[in-house]
Amino acid sequence: DRPLVAIVGRPNVGKSTLFNRLVGKRIAIVEDTPGITRDRLYADGEWLGREYTLIDTGGIQMFETDPLKAQIRGQAEIAMEEADVVVFVIDTTTGVTADDIELANALRRSPKPLVVIANKVDNGDQEYRNVPEVYSLGFSEVFPVSALSGRGLGDALDAIVGHF
Numbered sequence: 001d002r003p004l005v006a007i008v009g010r011p012n013v014g015k016s017t018l019f020n021r022l023v024g025k026r027i028a029i030v031e032d033t034p035g036i037t038r039d040r041l042y043a044d045g046e047w048l049g050r051e052y053t054l055i056d057t058g059g060i061q062m063f064e065t066d067p068l069k070a071q072i073r074g075q076a077e078i079a080m081e082e083a084d085v086v087v088f089v090i091d092t093t094t095g096v097t098a099d100d101i102e103l104a105n106a107l108r109r110s111p112k113p114l115v116v117i118a119n120k121v122d123n124g125d126q127e128y129r130n131v132p133e134v135y136s137l138g139f140s141e142v143f144p145v146s147a148l149s150g151r152g153l154g155d156a157l158d159a160i161v162g163h164f
């Protein structure tokens with residue numbers, strides 16, 4: 001079986017944009033406003049000949065009325081149970097939020113390999129200004145990426161397939 005790579009993060013950080021870019025197709029729906037993705041969750045990807053299956057956990061909603069905290073907790077649980085590698089996406093344009101910290105703490109308690117992506121780093125200036133704050137979450141390695149343009153994605157993918 002292909003390794004399962006789960007993308008987690010609070011709404012609007014760019015999970016579906018990253019999913020589509022990694023899959024090379026527009027499958028997940030990208031939303032301009034924070035919300036829940038109701039679309040296909042799984043698709044296959046490949047990097048340097050290493051094949052894997054991706055899951056966009058942002059599309060998972062168990063109950064319509066679930067508060068955001070419960071949704072995020074649900075994502076983390078599913079990722080930690082099913083995934084071989086967990087990709088945690090943070091939005092560097094909004095800065096680190098309480099939800100990011102909660103998710104980071106949950107993921108840290110899991111034995112699953114974790115790749116932390118600082119997303120929406122579209123240029124070098126944004127990398128310099130916005131990425132240092134992400135290190136406050138306490139992870140030793142953070143990959144600055146633009147899911148929109150693909151900037152920095154190669155290094156993140158090397159790290160992901162390096163855990164297979």
Ligand code: GDP
Pocket residue numbers: 009010011012013014015016017018029030031032033034035037058119120121122145146147148149
């Ligand atoms: P999700 O809710 O985590 O799945 O986030 P989406 O993938 O739906 O993206 C939310 C918004 O962020 C959309 O407007 C995307 O176009 C935007 N976005 C995603 N990745 C990037 C990026 O790398 N750079 C910029 N500037 N915007 C991005």
Ligand code: MG
Pocket residue numbers: 015016017028029030031036037058059
């Ligand atoms: Mg989404």
